[in-house]
Amino acid sequence: MDYVIEMVNIRKEFPGIVANDDISINLRKGEVLALLGENGAGKSTLMSILFGLYTPDRGLIKVNGSVVNITNPNDASDLGIGMVHQHFKLVHNFTITENIILGMEPKGIKIDLTDARERIVELSKKYNLNVDPDAKIENVSVGMQQRVEILKMLYRNAEILIFDEPTAVLTPQEILELMKIMRNLIDEGKSIILITHKLKEIKQVADRCTVIRRGKVIDTVDVKTSSLEIMAEKMVGRKVTFSVEKGDGIPGNEILEISNLNVYNNRKVLGVKDFSLKIRSGEIVGIAGVDGNGQTELIEAITGLRDIHSGSIILNGQDISRLSIKERSNRGISHIPEDRHKHGLVLDYSLEENLILEQVESKKFSKNGFINKISMRDHANKIISDFDVRSGMGPLTIVRSMSGGNQQKAIVGREIFQNPDLLIAVQPTRGLDVGSIEYIHKRLVEQRDSGKAVLLVSLELDEILDLSDRIAVINSGELIGVVDGDKTNENEIGLMMAGISKGDKN
Amino acid sequence: MNSDKLRPLWVALISVLLGLIAGGILMAFTGNNPVEGYIYLFKGGLMSIERIGNTLATATALILTGLSVAFAFRTGLFNIGASGQMLMGGLCATALGLSLNLPKPVLLPIVLLAAIIGGGLWGLIPGLLKARFNVHEVVATIMMNWIAFWTVNYAVPSFFKGEYLETESRNIGVNASLRVEWLTKLFNGSYINLGIFLAILSIIVIAIILNRTVLGFQLKAVGFNKDSAKYAGMNVNRNIVLSMVIAGSLSGLAGATFYLGYASNIQIGVLPSQGFDGIAVALLGANSPYGALATAIFFGILHSGKGFMNAMTSIPPEIGDTIIAIIIYFAATSLLIHKFLDKIKAFIKGARKK
Ligand SMILES: Nc1ncnc2c1ncn2[C@@H]1O[C@H](COP(=O)(O)OP(=O)(O)OP(=O)(O)O)[C@@H](O)[C@H]1O
Ligand SMILES: [Mg+2]
Numbered sequence: 001m002d003y004v005i006e007m008v009n010i011r012k013e014f015p016g017i018v019a020n021d022d023i024s025i026n027l028r029k030g031e032v033l034a035l036l037g038e039n040g041a042g043k044s045t046l047m048s049i050l051f052g053l054y055t056p057d058r059g060l061i062k063v064n065g066s067v068v069n070i071t072n073p074n075d076a077s078d079l080g081i082g083m084v085h086q087h088f089k090l091v092h093n094f095t096i097t098e099n100i101i102l103g104m105e106p107k108g109i110k111i112d113l114t115d116a117r118e119r120i121v122e123l124s125k126k127y128n129l130n131v132d133p134d135a136k137i138e139n140v141s142v143g144m145q146q147r148v149e150i151l152k153m154l155y156r157n158a159e160i161l162i163f164d165e166p167t168a169v170l171t172p173q174e175i176l177e178l179m180k181i182m183r184n185l186i187d188e189g190k191s192i193i194l195i196t197h198k199l200k201e202i203k204q205v206a207d208r209c210t211v212i213r214r215g216k217v218i219d220t221v222d223v224k225t226s227s228l229e230i231m232a233e234k235m236v237g238r239k240v241t242f243s244v245e246k247g248d249g250i251p252g253n254e255i256l257e258i259s260n261l262n263v264y265n266n267r268k269v270l271g272v273k274d275f276s277l278k279i280r281s282g283e284i285v286g287i288a289g290v291d292g293n294g295q296t297e298l299i300e301a302i303t304g305l306r307d308i309h310s311g312s313i314i315l316n317g318q319d320i321s322r323l324s325i326k327e328r329s330n331r332g333i334s335h336i337p338e339d340r341h342k343h344g345l346v347l348d349y350s351l352e353e354n355l356i357l358e359q360v361e362s363k364k365f366s367k368n369g370f371i372n373k374i375s376m377r378d379h380a381n382k383i384i385s386d387f388d389v390r391s392g393m394g395p396l397t398i399v400r401s402m403s404g405g406n407q408q409k410a411i412v413g414r415e416i417f418q419n420p421d422l423l424i425a426v427q428p429t430r431g432l433d434v435g436s437i438e439y440i441h442k443r444l445v446e447q448r449d450s451g452k453a454v455l456l457v458s459l460e461l462d463e464i465l466d467l468s469d470r471i472a473v474i475n476s477g478e479l480i481g482v483v484d485g486d487k488t489n490e491n492e493i494g495l496m497m498a499g500i501s502k503g504d505k506n
Numbered sequence: 507m508n509s510d511k512l513r514p515l516w517v518a519l520i521s522v523l524l525g526l527i528a529g530g531i532l533m534a535f536t537g538n539n540p541v542e543g544y545i546y547l548f549k550g551g552l553m554s555i556e557r558i559g560n561t562l563a564t565a566t567a568l569i570l571t572g573l574s575v576a577f578a579f580r581t582g583l584f585n586i587g588a589s590g591q592m593l594m595g596g597l598c599a600t601a602l603g604l605s606l607n608l609p610k611p612v613l614l615p616i617v618l619l620a621a622i623i624g625g626g627l628w629g630l631i632p633g634l635l636k637a638r639f640n641v642h643e644v645v646a647t648i649m650m651n652w653i654a655f656w657t658v659n660y661a662v663p664s665f666f667k668g669e670y671l672e673t674e675s676r677n678i679g680v681n682a683s684l685r686v687e688w689l690t691k692l693f694n695g696s697y698i699n700l701g702i703f704l705a706i707l708s709i710i711v712i713a714i715i716l717n718r719t720v721l722g723f724q725l726k727a728v729g730f731n732k733d734s735a736k737y738a739g740m741n742v743n744r745n746i747v748l749s750m751v752i753a754g755s756l757s758g759l760a761g762a763t764f765y766l767g768y769a770s771n772i773q774i775g776v777l778p779s780q781g782f783d784g785i786a787v788a789l790l791g792a793n794s795p796y797g798a799l800a801t802a803i804f805f806g807i808l809h810s811g812k813g814f815m816n817a818m819t820s821i822p823p824e825i826g827d828t829i830i831a832i833i834i835y836f837a838a839t840s841l842l843i844h845k846f847l848d849k850i851k852a853f854i855k856g857a858r859k860k
Contacts, residue, residue, distance in 0.1 A: 303737075324739070324741075344737070345734060358738040358739055361720055370720070371720060373718075
């Protein structure tokens with residue numbers, strides 16, 4: 001059997017943690033190999049080694065059978081290895097063509113882009129990528145940006161393509177497209193390593209799956225002949241239930257009442273239009289909608305990150321629509337934000353500092369203006385053990401060095417620990433492994449059962465359907481309707497998301 | 507972990523070493539013995555109790571401007587305006603020192619406060635411009651430097667003209683001076699003054715603010731990531747303004763220690779070089795208060811020793827400045843040093859494995 005890539009006995013240690021412990025994987029020509037593993041298992045680290053971002057402490061890498069030395073991404077690129085990172089590396093005010101040729105511009109005084117542009121158009125056609133070479137990055141969707149990253153690899157003649165959680169930021173429609181693109185790539189003879197937490201995707205596109213747990217390879221399985229349950233169990237080390245266990249809720253008082261809300265978006269048009277919604281204690285209300293239909297603006301308006309144009313937002317009987325973010329948080333709103341790097345974390349702060357980010361001024365964590373380091377540490381230890389946040393140095397870990405999933409778990413833990421009346425959870429399980437998703441879902445239901453109001457925003461219909469007591473569907477900033485979670489199905493919600501009205505308007 | 511924390515220290519020490527080596531080569535080029543040159547350079551800064559006093563006096567303003575730049579930097583702001591803030595602090599302090607006739611224990615706090623307010627105001631304006639109109643603080647602070655420059659050019663000849671010279675103010679009286687007899691005597695007539703205590707006190711206070719307080723926590727958070735600071739309910743604009751005011755106040759205080767301590771009057775036509783050297787101090791000190799303290803004292807030695815070196819050998823005193831410049835250059839391009847240290851670390855790790 002021909003392997004295009006073999007990584008043999010790779011070891012990589014970080015302070016306090018062995019991220020890769022004697023890992024060996026191999027990739028056949030023309031296959032999709034999935035890497036499956038818990039948050040912090042060491043997948044991104046392994047791929048960063050292959051791509052030349054880290055040097056391994058031990059072990060060797062073979063490309064097409066011969067041992068190679070990859071010390072930086074240029075080496076990797078020369079060997080035909082390309083990588084799409086979870087966070088894209090594009091220049092926003094450059095055109096797509098400019099972004100793709102960046103770093104390998106044609107020589108000469110005046111850069112002539114016509115040849116490059118032609119080649120990009122050609123590649124785009126060949127792989128059905130459908131990108132406009134002249135559009136600026138800032139004006140295109142996330143899905144298109146990702147396709148630009150793919151084109152960037154292809155333009156550099158990559159034969160081996162690494163995708164690190166490519167679907168975490170995509171809408172369900174975009175995910176389907178990406179799966180098709182991957183199959184096209186395989187048909188053209190490329191080989192792919194795919195990191196994802198979504199077992200369904202592995203089932204859809206992967207040929208084999210290597211399971212990693214705590215830095216070690218557990219097994220490599222044939223995807224066709226293994227069930228999702230088995231793969232999940234191998235990864236987490238215990239049985240995983242895929243459905244959410246949840247009894248009937250007992251809705252109580254109204255916690256949040258939004259009436260006739262209008263909010264402008266960044267393009268200075270109304271992103272939320274005449275929106276009204278009530279949420280009671282003891283219920284989970286899910287907001288379903290295609291990405292970019294006003295969910296972000298709605299949440300920002302409730303939390304105070306964005307000014308409203310008109311309407312009212314009543315929390316526990318008081319209008320909070322003109323209050324500061326701090327005030328709203330003090331009155332019982334906590335918020336798991338959509339973008340954990342932009343809003344949720346100070347990446348250069350330690351974990352324990354991040355866990356008191358919003359509450360540092362409170363009596364619990366400070367006295368006379370001095371931070372109470374003991375209670376800060378206690379608080380961190382509680383969240384870390386409660387939410388199984390894994391990292392090298394515990395409370396002292398710099399958050400930037402934590403794995404994406406563990407960053408997310410830390411945020412979720414922090415927000416739940418604030419014991420809010422209203423918990424706003426936007427994509428709370430983005431980037432989490434199935435075991436952690438199960439756990440976070442349990443905690444959200446538990447919040448509901450203890451009489452909190454939970455507002456859930458997710459692009460994943462399954463998550464909305466599994467968790468919500470009521471589902472509010474939003475389209476173009478308008479409320480299409482509200483339906484009961486147990487009396488609806490994917491089809492109905494799908495139609496409503498497309499703007500077809502159903503259900504009662506409250 | 508531990509070795510990573512000490513990284514900035516290594517970078518600084520290696521920069522210093524490389525700077526000294528380069529300086530030695532230059533001395534050799536001018537036909538002198540580098541070893542001899544360095545002996546005189548350090549002797550000049552440290553040889554006697556008086557010279558140590560002078561070194562500390564030279565370092566005083568540098569400690570404070572370095573601290574000012576470092577503090578701003580830690581909160582995400584680049585303060586190029588230390589020079590203007592120092593000048594305004596000096597002007598306000600001198601103005602009150604010359605105008606008020608009060609006993610020393612009353613007058614000193616007043617002039618110091620004036621310096622802090624003057625410098626603080628010069629930080630406040632760029633802070634407000636940044637918070638309100640998103641004017642970059644580099645542009646605003648440079649502009650404020652020149653406004654301070656011209657304000658002094660106008661105010662000193664108009665109101666505080668010296669007995670003989672148009673270009674400088676009258677000398678301040680004993681009661682407004684930071685020099686005190688016991689300290690001067692203790693250091694054998696050196697021009698060391700109370701400023702050094704103020705500088706060290708400021709270092710300690712700022713270190714505590716940055717590392718232990720809610721205020722420091724929030725200011726740094728804003729510096730690292732405005733969006734998440736805002737999300738967490740912090741008042742981003744207030745914090746930007748506050749950072750600039752504190753940074754400005756520290757430079758203003760530097761002005762008081764310089765014009766009322768090291769010197770005894772204020773001249774027109776110069777932006778004090780300490781303001782710009784403060785950037786170097788902060789850089790080499792890795793933006794830590796204690797790092798700034800150590801660096802400023804080291805620079806103080808070079809500054810005050812270079813005259814002696816020049817007197818005892820034929821090495822031009824500019825070599826002292828050149829060494830400082832080279833050290834800064836190495837510190838600024840510390841990426842190379844980082845790579846070097848990484849290699850060493852990997853080597854040690856490899857050796858231990860075998
Ligand atoms: N640069 C770094 N410095 C220190 N520790 C690191 C660094 N990068 C990763 N780690 C640690 O190594 C471990 C593995 O991280 P990695 O990012 O590879 O996990 P992952 O499998 O990709 O997880 P996720 O699914 O959450 O993205 C984590 O515990 C992380 O904290
Ligand atoms: Mg990862």
